[in-house]
Amino acid sequence: MFCREDQRYSGGDTLSVRWCIHPPASRSAATGEEAWDASIIQSLETSVMWYTEGKGEEDFKVHAFRRYGMAELAAMELSEPQILEAELPYSPHSYEGQLLRICWCVRLRLFLQGGDEIVAQHPFLLTATHAID
Amino acid sequence: MRFPKPWSKKRGSRQVGRALVGTVGEAAFFAALFLAGVFILALTLAQRFVAGPWPPLATGLGFWTLVALAAGMILMAGTSLLWGVLQIGSSRERRNVMAGRAEELELMGRAAREFPAVPRGVNLTDSPGTRLTYRLPATSWPGKRLAAATALALMWNTVWLVLLAAVIAGFWSDSPRWVLTALLFPLAGIGVWVLRYYVRCLREASGVGATIVEIDEHPLQPGGSYRAHVxxxxxxxxxxxxxxxxCEEESTFRQGTDIRVDRHRILSEIIQEQYNVTIDLGRPWEQEFQLQIPSGAMHSFRSPHNAVHWKVIVSGEARPWPSFCQSFPVVVQPAAPLPKRNPR
Known part of the structure; x- marks a missing residue:
């Protein structure tokens, strides 16, 4: 969940995102009760990044990145909202052209047991708001 | 039951096969190839240099072919194996961040980039102008075609003269080379065409003189108005x-084995247009005008395969010379509350 409803930011702004994960429930053999099984997530990466779309090959650049290892994940309550904050750069702006689109997003990549990965991505806009003097 | 595919394949943005299984399968393949290369190299060298009951391998074409094949296998498989191993457990984002950190280490001591993915345009402000602050460099050197035509004309006609000397020497020594003599005529025709092309380029270069564009401020910003002099x-x-x-978009993409570049003009504003202009050596055409960057315009952008360029283009339809077109890139930075640099 983004800190602004319109998901529109400009350079120098601080982006604040709340995220949480609901891992699949598994039934306990001992008690027979269903519980969140967070241990299947081996590591997790959060990125604030831009990427290009369109006719040309994809380019991307990660602006802010954090990796959570198993030890960190064990100490976290993933189903509770976590906060990701990043100060946004002045460029490149989100752009939609004929051959090229520049998209900004917050991306969560989950590395699961067995080598599977899950990627969740949420777009936002980086625009210019400051008029020239 | 479906067996996991021991290779990974990317179709568009969709990955086919599980990433880890694919990477491990590829790593195993390259490891086997690497070991096969080492085995072939060891066997070849042993057969050549180690004395034994077998006849020694001669140091001929076969020996060097085997050595080259084995070395190629080792090099290619070794590089691919190392790359594959580095990719295990590492996402694209993480590798991008690591590459970015390495870049930052290289840039230590230099100013951090105020505007990522915006070209700096440092070489655009190298040259001071005579009327305004900066003289913009053109993207192409106008004498390039003339230099190429000169080199071609010179080389072709030199070769033709050498062949002519060989033919004359043949006639002189009573052993005429008839085939070469017959070939001299079409080759002379091509030589004349190359010379005519060279003369045309020379006339163009002497007729169409240099184009100079100067600007009072650089880099530019959306919504800004700047003085320019042409x-x-x-x-x-x-x-x-x-x-x-x-302002144009540029995309680089692969089509089969070719690398193609596509461009699309998203903004084209005619600033100045004049008809029937006469330019003399002592009386150049010059004009000062305002360069207005639209306030909502996209800034300049550059990434490895995509770009947004801003340019001032001066073009002319000339007679009797063909048309000319000179392009002068400028950088449009995003509007931001940062202190402006001293233009000098």
Whole structure:
């Protein structure tokens, strides 16, 4: 969940995102009760990044990145909202052209047991708001 | 039951096969190839240099072919194996961040980039102008075609003269080379065409003089208005002379084995257009005008395969020379509350 409803930011702004994960429930053999099984997530990466779309090959650049290892994940309550904050750069702006689109997003990549990965991505806009003097 | 595919394949943005299984399968394949290379190399060298019951391998074409094949296998498989191993457990984002950190280490001591993915345009402000602050460099050197034509004309006609000398020597020594003599005529025809092309380029270069564009401030910003000065030198009569401000997208992509570049003009604003312009050596055409960057315009952008360029284009339709077109790139930075640099 983004800190602004319109998901529109400009350079120098601080982006604040709340995220949480609901891992699949598994039934306990001992008690027979269903519980969140967070241990299947081996590591997790959060990125604030831009990427290009369109006719040309994809380019991307990660602006802010954090990796959570198993030890960190064990100490976290993933189903509770976590906060990701990043100060946004002045460029490149989100752009939609004929051959090229520049998209900004917050991306969560989950590395699961067995080598599977899950990627969740949420777009936002980086625009210019400051008029020239 | 479906067996996991021991290779990974990317179709568009969709990955086919599980990433880890694919990477491990590829790593196993390259490891086997690497070991096979080492085995072939060891066997070849042993057969050549180690004394034994077998006949020694001669140091001929076969020996060097085997050595080259084995070395190629080791090099290719070793590099691919190392790359594959580095990719295990590492996402694209993480590798991008690591590459970015390495870049930052290289840039230590230099100023951090205020505007990522915006070209700095440092070489655009190297040259001071005579009327305004900066003289913008053109993207292409106008004498390039003339230099190429000169080299071609010189080389072709030199070769032709050498062949002519060989033919004359043949006749002189009573052993005429008839085939070569017959070939001299079409080759002479090509030589004449190359010479004519060279003369045309020379006339063009002497007629169409240099184009100079100067600007009072750089880099530019959306919504800004800037003074620019254009000078066209030479000796010619132009049917039309046009100065344009353009913004274009550029995308680089692969099509089969070719690398292609596609461009699309998203903004084209004619700033100045004049008809029937006469330019003399002592009287160049010059004009000062305002360069207005639209406030909502996209800034300049550059990434490895995509770009947004801003350019001032000076083009002319000349007679009797063909049309000319000179392009002068400028950088449009995003508007931001940062202190402006001292232009000097």
């Amino acid at each position: 000078i066209q030198l030479g000796r010619m009569t132009l049917r039309r002379l046009r100065v344009e401000l353009i």
